[in-house]
Amino acid sequence: MSRRDVIVLGAGAAGTAAAWHLARSGCHVRVVHAAAGATALWNGVVDGLPGTPSPAESELLSLLGICAPTSPAKLLNIFGILREADAHDDALLDVASARPALVLVPTLPRAAWDGEAIAAGLRAHAGGRFDAQTIAIPDLLLPGELAWPDGAIACALDDDARRAAFEWSLTEKLATWKNTATALLLPPWLGVSKPYAKPLEKALGVGVGEVASGLAAAAGLRFVHRRDALFAHLGVEVHRSRCEAIDRDGESVRLTLKSGELVTGTHLLVAFGGFVSGALQVPRHPAISLVPAFQRSVPSLTLRADFLRVGARGKELAINGSTYGTTPEDLAHTLAGPALLDALGVLAADDGSPYGSPLPFVRIAGDALADAPRTFGHALRGGIRAAQKLLNA
Numbered sequence: 001m002s003r004r005d006v007i008v009l010g011a012g013a014a015g016t017a018a019a020w021h022l023a024r025s026g027c028h029v030r031v032v033h034a035a036a037g038a039t040a041l042w043n044g045v046v047d048g049l050p051g052t053p054s055p056a057e058s059e060l061l062s063l064l065g066i067c068a069p070t071s072p073a074k075l076l077n078i079f080g081i082l083r084e085a086d087a088h089d090d091a092l093l094d095v096a097s098a099r100p101a102l103v104l105v106p107t108l109p110r111a112a113w114d115g116e117a118i119a120a121g122l123r124a125h126a127g128g129r130f131d132a133q134t135i136a137i138p139d140l141l142l143p144g145e146l147a148w149p150d151g152a153i154a155c156a157l158d159d160d161a162r163r164a165a166f167e168w169s170l171t172e173k174l175a176t177w178k179n180t181a182t183a184l185l186l187p188p189w190l191g192v193s194k195p196y197a198k199p200l201e202k203a204l205g206v207g208v209g210e211v212a213s214g215l216a217a218a219a220g221l222r223f224v225h226r227r228d229a230l231f232a233h234l235g236v237e238v239h240r241s242r243c244e245a246i247d248r249d250g251e252s253v254r255l256t257l258k259s260g261e262l263v264t265g266t267h268l269l270v271a272f273g274g275f276v277s278g279a280l281q282v283p284r285h286p287a288i289s290l291v292p293a294f295q296r297s298v299p300s301l302t303l304r305a306d307f308l309r310v311g312a313r314g315k316e317l318a319i320n321g322s323t324y325g326t327t328p329e330d331l332a333h334t335l336a337g338p339a340l341l342d343a344l345g346v347l348a349a350d351d352g353s354p355y356g357s358p359l360p361f362v363r364i365a366g367d368a369l370a371d372a373p374r375t376f377g378h379a380l381r382g383g384i385r386a387a388q389k390l391l392n393a
């Protein structure tokens, strides 16, 4: 295979998987990305990865600190509700593989954490398989940290001195439970650049894990950290700037970035996500400013690319002939099947190349794709597959 110059637009689960596969297959890879997408806000739970992961998927999952147990994991959210998942950030407590007898849940003077409710939820959902008990640890956080968001506490726990104090509070409290407690459930705080769940588990001698994060918390931050380390290790060239336009230039493709840079390559992998990453928008139409805003919504891409078409259910977005544009009912009416807003994206042919413009050197993956499930697993698996198709094109 000749050495290819591939641009990967986007660095969420799909772009990262594609860039990893392409770089280790010998391509020169440039990744262009800006700001956070859905993956950076991800909660640590992986759906959309049914069955046994392929050897390539398993290798990447492990590099990203994600476990894929042989049977579905059972994870907890902030309400103590258990739910199944195909895989998860390895800091999350999987009660299916940990098989705890008694889970301790701290009560903390913090509005975002209701230990009593989580323990009650856990008991209700455990179906008698294990018990849950609250444990008061008021000094687990320093007074100044009480109002911090979870992600900031996770970053603070990358520091060894802060960890020592945190561990000391826990060791002291857990002494009473030494022979009965088998697991400790914590908020999503267990480190970012230095994942802390396993070291803490070793120090305390019980299973330790987090609940699934809320928005912009530890799991997404850990992903970003591991992704950046992976790119550095693979020698992937990274351009952190918003892409404003994609142009074809003979046999090559050219991206114009907000920074003023031009990035060119022989191949392009589009993994720029959807509404969450800001790749898709519902703009206001300036010419009809007297019309109520909700009647002016026409989803479109936020960058210029003449060969990418926005649509859903296999069709370009149909504007219903009204000067007012698409109505919210057209876009999101849940009674008519899956919400259209969830399905909107870039239309693609069966081989993942752009619909209506059969370009063998372009592939689309992840949330960017119209009609694709919006899951971490689908984005990761789709990123690897799109990269393989690009290599075989």
Ligand SMILES: Cc1cc2nc3c(=O)[nH]c(=O)nc-3n(C[C@H](O)[C@H](O)[C@H](O)COP(=O)(O)OP(=O)(O)OC[C@H]3O[C@@H](n4cnc5c(N)ncnc54)[C@H](O)[C@@H]3O)c2cc1C
Binding pocket: 009, 010, 011, 012, 013, 014, 015, 016, 032, 033, 034, 035, 036, 037, 038, 039, 040, 041, 042, 043, 045, 046, 047, 048, 214, 215, 241, 242, 243, 244, 271, 272, 273, 274, 276, 277, 278, 279, 302, 303, 365, 366, 367, 368, 373, 374, 375, 376, 377, 379
């Ligand atoms: C709060 C939340 C909870 C979730 N919960 C779950 C769950 O429980 N289970 C599950 O499986 N999935 C969950 N998901 C969904 C999952 O995280 C996404 O489906 C997946 O991460 C999408 O990855 P992606 O790479 O396709 O897109 P993204 O992660 O959105 O990445 C898009 C990338 O494109 C870049 N980009 C966009 N436009 C431009 C531009 N013009 N120029 C340069 N760069 C650009 C962004 O910077 C970003 O790097 C959740 C998502 C969120 C937000």
